[in-house]
Amino acid sequence: MNILDFKFQECVGTIVEHDKEYTGTKHVKYKTKLKLVSNNKITKEKLACCYMIVVNGEIKKIGQTSGEGGLDSCMAFYGGAGMDDPSITRFGINALMRKELDLGNKIEIYFQYDRPHEYTFMGALGPVTKEVLMNAKDIEEDCLSHYVNVNESFPEWNFQEDGEKKSMPTWIKEEYAAYVNARKGKK
Numbered sequence: 001m002n003i004l005d006f007k008f009q010e011c012v013g014t015i016v017e018h019d020k021e022y023t024g025t026k027h028v029k030y031k032t033k034l035k036l037v038s039n040n041k042i043t044k045e046k047l048a049c050c051y052m053i054v055v056n057g058e059i060k061k062i063g064q065t066s067g068e069g070g071l072d073s074c075m076a077f078y079g080g081a082g083m084d085d086p087s088i089t090r091f092g093i094n095a096l097m098r099k100e101l102d103l104g105n106k107i108e109i110y111f112q113y114d115r116p117h118e119y120t121f122m123g124a125l126g127p128v129t130k131e132v133l134m135n136a137k138d139i140e141e142d143c144l145s146h147y148v149n150v151n152e153s154f155p156e157w158n159f160q161e162d163g164e165k166k167s168m169p170t171w172i173k174e175e176y177a178a179y180v181n182a183r184k185g186k187k
Helices: 070-079 088-102 136-151 170-183
Strands: 010-021 032-037 048-055 058-065 107-114 117-122 127-132
Touching: 010 070, 010 088, 032 070, 032 088, 048 070, 048 088, 048 136, 058 070, 058 136, 070 088, 070 107, 088 107, 088 170, 107 136
Parallel strands: none
Antiparallel strands: 010 032, 010 107, 048 058, 048 107, 117 127
8 A cells, every 4th residue: 555545644754774883792683773864853752653664655564652752762663673682573674674775665654643632630639731642552543444444454564463364474583583592692
């Protein structure tokens, strides 16, 4: 599905290889991280957001975040996989992005978001007003639902949501197992 099929997604940058090489002593899969290059300061804000990883205009993954550091932090989480102790999903998304970059493809990050809202509730001694975020999962679920309704399947890289229907590729599972063993000092 093309990103143009989503009306409210905004392109915030591209994924590239970082120019700074790893200098530590632990075993790593890659010498450099992947990073989001963006001129949009909003990517650093704590927002409820749904992001899409898009390759040459095609949506590959739909996810969500509302963490500190915003979308930048979320993309750094993916970008550092293979240089730390990642889950297989994070490792796999990193490997898939690297494969696309090696093929000369353009990886863009799109997102839509909701800012914190003022909310008043009855506290212990009276009304209390706080800034709260909506649940980013709700935005993600809406976007995934639209995608699935049109395509009758989840995006190609949404392995967790697709359950048994779409498994992580075998080559990623094998590379992940080898990486984990090498990190532990096993052969």
